[in-house]
Amino acid sequence: xxxxxxxxxxxxxxxxxxxxxxxxxxxxxxxxxxxxxxxxxxxxxxxxxxxxxxxxxxxxxxxxxxxxxxxxxxxxxxxxxxxxxxxxxxxxxxxxxxxxxxxxxxxxxxxxxxxxxxxxxxxxxxxxxxxxxxxxxxxxxxxxxxxxxxxxxxxxxxxxxxxxxxxxxxxxxxxxxxxxxxxxxxxxxxxxxxxxxxxxxxxxxxxxxxxxxxxxxxxxxxxxxxxxxxxxxxxxxxxxxxxxxxxxxxxxxxxxxxxxxxxxxxxxxxxxxxxxxxxxxxxxxxxxxxxxxxxxxxxxxxxxxxxxxxxxxxxxxxxxxxxxxxxxxxxxxxxxxxxxxxxxxxxxxxxxxxxxxxxxxxxxxxxxxxxxxxxxxx
Ligand SMILES: O=P(O)(O)OC[C@H]1O[C@](O)(CO)[C@@H](O)[C@@H]1O
Numbered sequence: 001x002x003x004x005x006x007x008x009x010x011x012x013x014x015x016x017x018x019x020x021x022x023x024x025x026x027x028x029x030x031x032x033x034x035x036x037x038x039x040x041x042x043x044x045x046x047x048x049x050x051x052x053x054x055x056x057x058x059x060x061x062x063x064x065x066x067x068x069x070x071x072x073x074x075x076x077x078x079x080x081x082x083x084x085x086x087x088x089x090x091x092x093x094x095x096x097x098x099x100x101x102x103x104x105x106x107x108x109x110x111x112x113x114x115x116x117x118x119x120x121x122x123x124x125x126x127x128x129x130x131x132x133x134x135x136x137x138x139x140x141x142x143x144x145x146x147x148x149x150x151x152x153x154x155x156x157x158x159x160x161x162x163x164x165x166x167x168x169x170x171x172x173x174x175x176x177x178x179x180x181x182x183x184x185x186x187x188x189x190x191x192x193x194x195x196x197x198x199x200x201x202x203x204x205x206x207x208x209x210x211x212x213x214x215x216x217x218x219x220x221x222x223x224x225x226x227x228x229x230x231x232x233x234x235x236x237x238x239x240x241x242x243x244x245x246x247x248x249x250x251x252x253x254x255x256x257x258x259x260x261x262x263x264x265x266x267x268x269x270x271x272x273x274x275x276x277x278x279x280x281x282x283x284x285x286x287x288x289x290x291x292x293x294x295x296x297x298x299x300x301x302x303x304x305x306x307x308x309x310x311x312x313x314x315x316x317x318x319x320x321x322x323x324x325x326x327x328x329x330x331x332x333x334x335x336x337x338x339x340x341x342x343x344x345x346x347x348x349x350x351x352x353x354x355x356x357x358x359x360x361x362x363x364x365x366x367x368x369x370x371x372x373x374x375x376x377x378x
Contacts, residue, residue, distance in 0.1 A: 004316040007344055009080040009087060015344055015367045016084040024052045024091055027235060031112045037099060041107065044098035052079060057090055060097050066090075069280050084343075085315040089281030092233050101231065111232045117242055120202025121249045129155075129206055130255050141218070145185055148211045149374070153338040155204035156305045157369050177341070177357065177365070178324075178348050180376040184302075184336050187378060189220060191299035197227040197278075199305025201242035208304060209246055213257040216264050223269050225298065230274035234307055240272055283314045285330050296332035303335065306342040313337075313347050324348030324375045331377070340372040341365065348375050 009016035028049045032042070051058060057074045059066040066072040071090055079087045100107035111117075120126065129151065136144050188194070194215065198208055208226075215221045229237045238246075247265070250258025264270035275291050287295075295301050303312050312335070313327045327347045328335055344366050349357075357365040365371050 004314075004318040004322075007084040007315045007317060008082065009084055015363075016087075017080060019084075020079050020087060020091075021053065025049055028052065028095065030116070031095065031099070034115045035099075035110075035112065037107075041099050045095075048094055048098050051094075052091065055079075057082065057087075058094075059090075060094070063093065063097055063102065065093055065279075068276075069282060071281055083281075083315060085283075085310060086281040088234065089279070093279075096232060111239070111241065113232050113235050114241075117201040117236055118245065120236070121206070121245065123203060126203050126206055126249075127253075129203075129210065130250075130253055133210065133255070133257070142185060144214065145188065145220075146181060148207070148214050149181060149184065149338070151207040152204075152211045152304065153372055153374060154340065155207040156199055156338065156340045156372070175371055176373060177346075177353055177371050178350075178373040178375050180336070180374050183376045183378065184374055187300050187334055187336070187376065188215065191220075192222045193225065193298045194221045194223070195225045195227060195295060195298040195301040197301065197303040197308055198238045198243075199308060200236040201238040201246065202236060204236075204304070205238045205242060205246045206250070209243075209250070209261055210257055212270060213261050213264070216269055217257075217260055221299075223271070224264075225271045225273055225294070227273045227275065227278060229278050230276055231279065233279045237307075240274055243272065283311045285314065292332045295335075298333055300334045300336065301331070303337050304339070306339055309337050309339040310343060310345045313345060315343075315345055317344060318347055320346045320349040320354045321351050322347040325377045328377045334376075334378050336374065336376045338372075338374055340369050342367055342369050346373075348373070 009020045056076050059072045059075050074082050099112050212224045229239050247261050277291050324347050
């Protein structure tokens with residue numbers, strides 16, 4: 001089914017079009033408001049704003065990322081004509097370039113999204129996550145694991161890019177459209193090494209870290225490898241700096257998990273990775289050999305979030321009943337996806353589930369973030 005249509009934003013009524021035409025400009029405005037950038041950066045951001053709305057892709061000459069991932073070929077084309085995954089990825093690269101993130105100088109390495117990510121850590125929702133841990137300890141072990149998995153899953157709803165467009169945070173109608181929780185729990189209980197491919201910082205990363213801590217602290221796994229982005233990407237995607245912020249936050253909150261995670265990082269039971277491919281505009285099917293070997297050496301890889309899901313199954317409009325197992329057969333080891341639905345891509349649905357969703361909501365269920373899934377390919 002690799003010839004299923006690639007998702008693009010060409011249709012003005014489509015979801016990708018709305019992301020490119022509305023979400024990206026709103027994000028630039030937010031970034032402009034968050035820092036006292038100098039004239040050069042302000043000019044570059046204004047140019048990007050114009051280009052994002054009605055311009056074309058203009059790769060900067062001094063950025064080799066465009067060559068590394070062969071996306072300079074999109075120069076001169078409308079953002080809306082590009083494959084959606086490439087359009088978004090190129091947009092974030094341009095945004096970082098505009099604020100001088102990669103250029104030697106005082107703004108080098110200053111994450112334009114950091115204020116938003118830090119604010120996430122201080123929300124009542126993040127605090128509630130920690131309070132809930134005490135009550136959880138009273139539950140039977142399998143129930144604890146299930147609750148932590150679901151905490152990590154629903155934490156994925158918390159990305160800032162998504163909330164820029166959908167202001168309301170609907171708690172109603174939340175449901176799993178595919179639920180392999182039992183299979184995932186069994187796989188985790190038999191695993192020594194877990195790879196967790198993180199998605200967002202802040203309110204998503206905290207439950208991810210609590211899950212990892214639980215697995216390590218109870219001896220359910222020996223080692224965890226946490227895959228992060230090497231630099232800011234898709235607004236709230238977690239980097240090493242964000243992970244350290246989250247662990248420091250847990251330590252400051254005097255959560256025992258914070259101290260245990262600190263030790264696990266120090267003694268190597270929790271290892272961090274930041275592979276360049278994590279910010280590539282490509283599906284995981286095209287991953288380089290060293291990353292493939294890394295995933296192959298784990299007993300289980302869990303991919304978090306919508307973007308990772310799109311990259312795992314391919315950013316294409318496949319029939320929703322296409323089996324998850326065959327779509328991910330190329331992945332070099334057991335793999336699981338934990339994702340709230342925030343884009344058109346979906347596979348692995350039962351026919352009656354798809355029918356019921358379409359009947360009740362048309363297409364909205366695909367992108368509203370009110371539905372989620374846990375899918376596993378052992
Ligand atoms: O943080 P997540 O779960 O990867 O979601 C990010 C999603 O937001 C978007 O950028 C816009 O919806 C999607 O394209 C992307 O998949």
